[in-house]
Amino acid sequence: MSPACGIDFGTSNSSAGFVQAGEPVLVKVEGDSTSIPSAIFYPAFGEGVCFGGRAIDSYVEGENGRLFRAIKSILGSSLINETTVAGGKRTKFTAILGSFLGHIKKTTEEQAGAPIEQVVLGRPVFFVDGDAEADRIAQDQLMQVARAEGFKHIEFQYEPIAAALDYEHGVKGEEIALIADIGGGTSDFSIVRVSAERRKLADRKQDILAYAGVHVGGTDLDYKLSLKQVMPHFGYQTRQRKRPELDLPNGYFHELALWHRIAFLYTQKVEAELKHLRAIAEEPERIERFLRVVHERAGHRVAGETEKAKILLSDKAGATIDLASIVEGLSIETSQALFEETIRAECAKIAACVEDCIKNAGLRADAIDAVFLTGGSTSTPAVERACLLHTPRAKIVRGNKFASVGMGLTIDSGLKFAQSRG
Structure with missing residues (x-):
């Protein structure tokens, strides 16, 4: 049976993991790092496509070619159907997205020691704000890209819910946690009831009290x-x-x-x-x-x-x-x-989204026990303050900025695919 795998394909950075002997393991996706910049470099004549930090270095050092970053932002837009010159020929943006996802898949398979066909992919709460149809299309586009790269069994999980699963790994009592995932493209939030006992359950729908998102990121x-x-x-x-x-x-x-x-x-x-x-x-x-x-x-x-x-x-x-x-x-x-x-307006949108999430959960602000911060943009002090504005008594927990979601998706893949096998 193919190992279960979780992939956080982020706007700025990506991570992945697989389940080994029932335990989630993060992949070293670039050198010894468990995160990789979401970047691709196509040399001018098509030989030696490279990814991540190496892609950025090739571009900065003046090698002739094209660099692509933040390519996830194309999902749900009209650009997804366009082509551009990459590697000396016109290439579809879906193929460019696929080449990066395929690189993550290959790296994960090398470390897992087996082909991987089962994956839980992370997704923002909203790919596109205020447009449910465009949001559905964006997820479908990502699914098609994943299928083209050889994934046969594909599930999706909201990125802040995945981060909640990572946070729960270190929780001893029961808490109401606000999960703030501020990535390169979106700010996503969930309010989740977490505990050591609950993390053993495959179905956590009742513990997800609310989720919300806004298209503001790094x-x-x-x-x-x-x-x-x-x-x-x-x-x-x-x-x-x-x-x-x-x-x-x-x-x-x-x-x-x-x-x-x-x-x-x-x-x-x-x-x-x-x-x-x-x-x-x-x-x-x-x-x-x-x-x-x-x-x-x-x-x-x-x-x-x-x-x-x-x-x-x-x-x-x-x-x-x-x-x-x-x-x-x-x-x-x-x-x-x-x-x-x-960035005052952007921070105000983040704070308003947190407030809405708490209201949607039917909670008072002082009911939040912990705020778990993940995503690279939580390093910006004004963004962190916006996340904490409506949680006056919560403790602050800072997770792995670039791999918490990947770890949570891996945990979720173990639950989802174990359940499907059973």
Whole structure:
């Protein structure tokens, strides 16, 4: 019988595990790490596709090719049916998603020592906010990608519920826990009754008191910081020379600030349109910088330096967005205070989602015993404060930022597939 497997295919980072002798085991998905950046690099001529940190390094070190990050964000959008150039040929985005999922599957099989056909895949509470049909389509798309990679038995679990199963592993008494999973693409919450006895049960429906989610994650924080402080240096909000009451069209600047949209800038059509913008811009040198980024395929380097500064601001009052290797002399100073002001609306959405989740559970705020924080974006102090705003007496437990969901999905796979075999 194929081992049971759980995979957290995240927007920014991914993890996986399998059940061995009844116990969940996390996979070392990259070196000795149990998490891997959700990144793929296609060399220009198709040989030597690589994944994770190695993919990012290949791109940053200047190897000729294409980097894809935050590709999970494409699920549920019209982009999923489009193609792009990867490895010297036009490739469907479903194939790009599949290549990453296939890499995780192969790595898991190597460590499990057996083919894997059974998987529990994590999913956000909402792939798409406010659109149930688009959300269903997104899950179906992910299922089709998984089937194409050789998975035959596929189940789904909400990511915050999976994180709850991981948290419960260390619980001795009974608690009402709020699980906050703030990933690269979404913020997901569940309120779950947990205990040492309950974790033995396969059916936990009665213990899931509520769940909620909002489409705010780490890539949104990168995007807001980039628009506020980086994109103006590349022409965002630059006025038109002959019509100074008007800004230049802003669509391209938004694409450069979004991880999953950057690859769409690398076309001759876009370069031609940017040259037109340069001709009508009041400050053409800013558009010239943008042109250089597109011509040199350096968009992910701009996004990467912005992300690095965001991470530094988790525990520092100030940071530098260093773009001097891309544009000579361009370094942008930022601060934690400015960043927190920039993401105020996103944090307010997170806090409101927590409040709704507690209300949906039929609980008072002081009924929450513990808040379990997982996902890379919980490192941002303003985001953590938003998660805790409506839980005044809860203890705070910080889980594995990048692998708690993967561990919980693995635990769930053991329960689900043991039940199906029985």
